Amino acid sequence: xGRCRPEPxxxxxxxxxxxxxxxxxxxxxxxxxxxxxxxxLGQALVRLFHIPMPSGVIGMLLLTLWFGYRGGMNADVxxxxxxxxxxxxxxxxxxxxxxxxxxxxxxxxxxxxxTALIVGTLLSVLSxxxxxxxxxxxxxxxxxxxSADHE
Amino acid sequence: xxxxxxxxxxxxxxxxESPIAAITLTLGAYFIGIRLFKLMRRPSWCPPMLIAAIMIxxxxxxxxxxxxxxxxxxxxxxxxxxxxxxxxxxxxxxxxPQIRALWKPILxxxxxxxxxxxxxxxxxxxxxxxPENVLASLAPKSVTSPIALSLAExxxxxxALLMGALLTTGVTAIFGVEWLSRILQIRDPRLIGLALxxxxxALGTVRAFEINSVAGAFASLGMSLTGAFxxxxxxxxxxxxx
Numbered sequence: 185x186g187r188c189r190p191e192p193x194x195x196x197x198x199x200x201x202x203x204x205x206x207x208x209x210x211x212x213x214x215x216x217x218x219x220x221x222x223x224x225l226g227q228a229l230v231r232l233f234h235i236p237m238p239s240g241v242i243g244m245l246l247l248t249l250w251f252g253y254r255g256g257m258n259a260d261v262x263x264x265x266x267x268x269x270x271x272x273x274x275x276x277x278x279x280x281x282x283x284x285x286x287x288x289x290x291x292x293x294x295x296x297x298x299t300a301l302i303v304g305t306l307l308s309v310l311s312x313x314x315x316x317x318x319x320x321x322x323x324x325x326x327x328x329x330x331s332a333d334h335e
Numbered sequence: 336x337x338x339x340x341x342x343x344x345x346x347x348x349x350x351x352e353s354p355i356a357a358i359t360l361t362l363g364a365y366f367i368g369i370r371l372f373k374l375m376r377r378p379s380w381c382p383p384m385l386i387a388a389i390m391i392x393x394x395x396x397x398x399x400x401x402x403x404x405x406x407x408x409x410x411x412x413x414x415x416x417x418x419x420x421x422x423x424x425x426x427x428x429x430x431x432p433q434i435r436a437l438w439k440p441i442l443x444x445x446x447x448x449x450x451x452x453x454x455x456x457x458x459x460x461x462x463x464x465x466p467e468n469v470l471a472s473l474a475p476k477s478v479t480s481p482i483a484l485s486l487a488e489x490x491x492x493x494x495a496l497l498m499g500a501l502l503t504t505g506v507t508a509i510f511g512v513e514w515l516s517r518i519l520q521i522r523d524p525r526l527i528g529l530a531l532x533x534x535x536x537a538l539g540t541v542r543a544f545e546i547n548s549v550a551g552a553f554a555s556l557g558m559s560l561t562g563a564f565x566x567x568x569x570x571x572x573x574x575x576x577x
Contacts, residue, residue, distance in 0.1 A: 219418040226421070238485030240420030241566040247424035248431075257428055265422035268415065272537060273384045274365045275416050276480040278357075278409030280388035280502065281395070282495035285402040290496060296463035297496070300473055301503045304456030308477070309511035309534045312448035313519055316526050319440040 208263070215264030222247045347398040357408025364390045380506050382538055420481040423559060430556040441560070446568075448533045449561040452477035453569065456500075467577060472496040474569060476504040479536045482562045490573050505538025512539070524550040532557025 226243030229235060235242065251257050290297065350356035368387030375381070395405050434441060456473045465473075471492030475483035480501055487497040512530045521527065528550030531539035536558055543554030 216418065219421045222421050222424075223417050237566055237570055238420070238482060238489060240417045240485055241482055241563065243417075243421040244424045244427065245563065247421055248428050251424065251428045252431070257425060261422070262425055265425040268419045268422045269426070271415070272419055272480060273382075274361065275412055275419060276484070276498060276501075277361055277365065277384055277388055277391070278406060278413055279484065279494050279498035280384060281391045281409075282402060282406065283499040284389070284392040285395075286493070286495045290469065290493075293465050293469055296460050296465045297469065297473065297500070298503070299463060300456040300460035300465070301476065301500055302507050304459050305452070305477075305504050305507040305534060306511045306515075307455045308448065308452040309508055309530060310515055311451050312444065312530050312533050313512070313515055313521060313526065315444045315448055316440070316529055317519065317521060319443045320437070320523070320526055320529075321440065 211260045212264050215258070215260035215262070218247075218258060218261045219243075219264065219268075222250075344399070347400050348404075351400050351404040351408060354408035354411040357405050358412055360391060360394065360405070361387075361409055361412060364388075364394075380510070382502070382505070385502060416481045416484060420485070423479070423481070423562070426555050427559040427563070430552070430559060433552065433556055434560070445529075445533065445557070445560050446564055449477070449564050450568070452534055452561070453565065456504075468492055469496065471573070471577075473500050474573070475565060476500040477508070477534050477536055477561060478565045479558050479562045482566050483536075486566060486569060489570055490577075501536065502538075505535045508535030508539050509542045525553045528553030529557040532559075533561045536561075 222243040223240060224243075225246055226239035226241070229242050229246075230237065230239045247261070347356075364387040365383075367390065368383040368385075371386050372378075372381070372383035391405070395402055453474050453476070456476055457470050460470055460473055468491060471490035472487055472494075473496075474490065474492070475486040475497065478486060480498075483497060483501060484494060487494060508531065512527060512534070516522075516527050516530070524547055527546065528543045531543040531550070532554035535542070540551065540554040540558050544551030
C-alpha cells in the first residue's frame with residue numbers, strides 16, 4: 185500500500201514499467217511531431233507570402249492560435265515543450281563558442297559594441313521601469329506602502 | 336610504436352568527422368558548467384552557459400581541430416532550435432489570462448519598451464561608427480535566443496556576435512534592474528519581473544524566478560511578448576532602412 189511505482193524485480197512489475205515508459209515516450213514523440221508540423225506550416229507561410237519573419241516564430245504564433253481555438257493545450261505538446269525549453273541554453277552554446285574564434289574580426293569595433301550593449305541595456309531598463317511604474321495599476325499592498333512613504 | 340602514436344594523433348580529427356564528438360563535447364561541458372556554477376555559488380555575472388562555452392573553446396584550441404569542425408557537428412544540436420521556438424507557444428498560451436487582465440498597461444508599455452531596447456543599442460553603435468552587419472547582430476539583443484538567432488540571420492548579422500551580445504545584455508539587464516529598482520524604490524514583483532523579461536530575455540527570466548513566482552510569471556510574459564513583437568516588427572522596420 186502507498187507504493188505508487190511497481191518494483192521492477194518481478195517480471196510483471198518490469199512489464200508495467202516498460203509499458204509506462206513506452207506510453208510517455210510515445211507521448212513525447214507525438215508532441216514533437218506536433219511541433220515539427222507547426223514549424224513546417226510556419227515555413228510554408230513564410231515562403232508563400234514572403235513574410236520577413238523567422239518560420240519558428242510563425243509556427244509559435246500559429247500553435248498559440250490553435251490552442252486558443254481548441255480552448256486548451258495539447259498534453260503531448262506540453263510534455264515535450266518543457267524539456268525543449270529547458271534545453272535552450274544547451275542549444276545555443278555552440279554559437280557562444282564561436283565568439284571566441286571570431287573576436288579579432290570585430291577587433292576595431294569592441295568599444296562601440298560594448299558601449300552600445302551596456303549603456304543601451306541600462307537605458308532601456310531605466311525607461312521600461314519608469315514606463316511601467318507610470319502605467320501598471322498598483323497592487324493594494326504596494327499603494328499602501330507608497331502612501332505610507334509620502335506621509 | 337610510432338605508427339600507433341601517429342594513429343593517436345589523428346584520432347581527434349577522425350572523431351570530429353561525425354557529429355557525435357561535437358555533441359558529446361557540448362553535453363559534457365554543459366553539465367560540468369552547471370556543476371562549476373553551483374560551486375561558485377551561482378554568480379549572476381557568469382551564467383553556466385558561459386563557463387561551458389569557455390571550456391569548449393579551450394578544448395577546441397588545444398586539439399588539432401578548427402572551430403568549423405566543431406560547428407559542423409554542433410549544428411545538429413542547433414537544428415532543435417526550430418521546434419524549441421515553436422514550443423514557446425506553451426508559456427505564451429499560459430500567460431494569456433494575465434495578458435487579457437492587464438492588456439491596457441501592457442499595450443501602453445511593452446511595445447515601446449521592446450522597441451527602445453533595440454533602438455538604444457543600435458543608435459549608440461551606429462553613432463560610434465559600427466557597420467551594418469554589426470548593427471544587425473546587435474538589434475535582436477533583448478530577444479530570447481531562438482528567435483534572436485533567426486532574426487539575425489534574416490537581417491544579415493553575425494551569429495557569433497549576436498550570442499555574445501545576448502550574453503552581455505542578459506547579465507547587464509539583471510544588474511541594471513536590481514540596481515535601478517532599488518534607486519527608484521520599486522518593489523512590485525510584477526514590475527521587476529516584466530523589466531527582467533523585456534530587457535534580459537531568458538537569463539533575466541531565470542533570475543526573476545529566483546526572486547519569486549509572480550516575478551517569474553511576469554518575466555516570462557515579458558520575454559514571450561518582446562520576442563513575438565520584435566520578431567514581427569524588427570524585420571519590417573529594418574528593411575525600410577537597409
